[in-house]
Amino acid sequence: MAGEHLSREIAEQPEVLARLLNAGEPRIREIAAGLAKRWGDVAFMVIAARGTSDNAARYAQYLFGASNRLSVALATPSLFTLYESPPDLSRSFTVGISQSGASPDIVAPVKEARRQGAPTLAITNEPDSPLALAADFVLPLNAGSERSVAATKTYTAQLLAMAMLSASLARPEEADRRWRELSMVPRWVAETVGLAGQIGQQAERFRYLDRLVTSGRGYCYGTAFEAALKLKETCYLLAEPHASADFLHGPVAIIESGFPALLVAPTGAAFPDMVAFARPLGERGAELLVVSDSDEALGLARTPLRLPAGVPEWLAPIPAIVPCQLLALSLARVKGLDPDRPRGLSKVTLTY
């Protein structure tokens, strides 16, 4: 059956995440202790990443911002490679995120930050990669080899790794609660993986879909980007991600009757904003797909995609991407495409 690798890798996620939680915890606590010794000068965080990993970095902006009071800048790799004019990173904590750890433009900022004396971390599935060798600290994802071009298990593992690191850097009075919540992640993801059959049916409706917009806010801003990317990679849709607030500053003009919009709207601080955004879209006749644990939000959707109850907002992006991965897989099959072999893409992309 088409999409065999992708299907298996989506299903593997609960196991991959459980392994990272258990085996990764001592490593992450060790990294946090090592960082603590060098924390005095750190004024902000920089993350270098591309593609799927860049969507993980978008999550990190909210995660480390809200929980650890760190401003997170996404690196502009071309400053290091094309312009050879790197910014001052001496007071940064610089992190490179890459499944393969091979792309030169992700290695370059990490190398430069380390040269400038800043603490650096590599989050990668390949602990012997150039990225891993460049950084002071390495957090291996241990997700097993990923054969589908569309990354799934390495993405959720990247999110979990950063959530664990954030918990390790949190104030002690918060840390316990956060680790308790983290321990639930594999179960929540297993619940959403269980939607595979239902989403297989829901995807039928979209046989002739060729475009959609996706939207999320706050913690799930990156989820909207990652959902769009999966649909682009596997189904060749023109899929455009937005923050709901940015959307109202312009692109809302493109929405017309029947235009599809996928909204990621778990309950939490960003929820009222997402619902307030969904209503006018609905009134313009948009066709809504909604990923949420809220009956209210799901009730606005033609295609509801239900999340488990009780997930705290800071961890919602991990289960919330799973229905989107399943939709990308199912829709590719409905369209007669093989999502394991997208046109023009290879697993490891070397960019400069």
Added chain:
Amino acid sequence: MAGEHLSREIAEQPEVLARLLNAGEPRIREIAAGLAKRWGDVAFMVIAARGTSDNAARYAQYLFGASNRLSVALATPSLFTLYESPPDLSRSFTVGISQSGASPDIVAPVKEARRQGAPTLAITNEPDSPLALAADFVLPLNAGSERSVAATKTYTAQLLAMAMLSASLARPEEADRRWRELSMVPRWVAETVGLAGQIGQQAERFRYLDRLVTSGRGYCYGTAFEAALKLKETCYLLAEPHASADFLHGPVAIIESGFPALLVAPTGAAFPDMVAFARPLGERGAELLVVSDSDEALGLARTPLRLPAGVPEWLAPIPAIVPCQLLALSLARVKGLDPDRPRGLSKVTLTY
């Protein structure tokens, strides 16, 4: 004629930019002197902006990164408004960019940074706006009232204002050359405004266009975003912006025969990368629109959009957006739309 405001405001740009250069220079030098006194603690820069202004902020990432060695983080406004959990900005230089200066989620980060003791700057067309009142320093754009919903002259004025600020903060041995180059900007923009008639004809071909991708890299990364936004606002296209490098990490799969791609590729350090990206797109049968001063790049295009010769790369984004603005205007007219009155948009958007 439809698009009267938009057309006039595009044409006004040389005059608006000349005024900002002349009247704004003493003000910017004063701001730079004020900042210099408080520069000791500054480790990084934060910019809060949305929509068109956010595209100006993308330019700032390369500008201040390459020329002033500053890492630039784009603010995540919801951390300040929805989550009420602002990051530590005490060692930042925080800038808010907004035409109207009215949007609460742009005011909030500036207010908070100032409360934490960091130097703050407002770049706005409304010197009495809430944003201007919130900041230590105010740089008024003085662009005159902008009546078209699609921002044009305030966007190029924002770019120029930041380029002037960057020159003021540069090392003295560089500053003279940079101010000399800045003085040429109104002339270059006047040259591109002169393409209006030609672009009016070129737009005919795209009467039934409903989607395209845009791409740029480095300094012109934000230009690709702004070009896409103008086409979305005025023509309801699904227009997706990308860095060329990100594109190769996924979305390249969507390109098929006849798929239109608008590439912003002025000569400079990012140019070889853009040409190397254009070739495979052309081989897949993409229909290329290219904004460039290079015969080589223009030769790859079905629709060449020529930039003036001799523009240094750091200033190229200012003239480079103009053909894209003219294309948005002309294409809206070709499609029988009124670009001054896009569906569902108003000039001032209040988001939280």
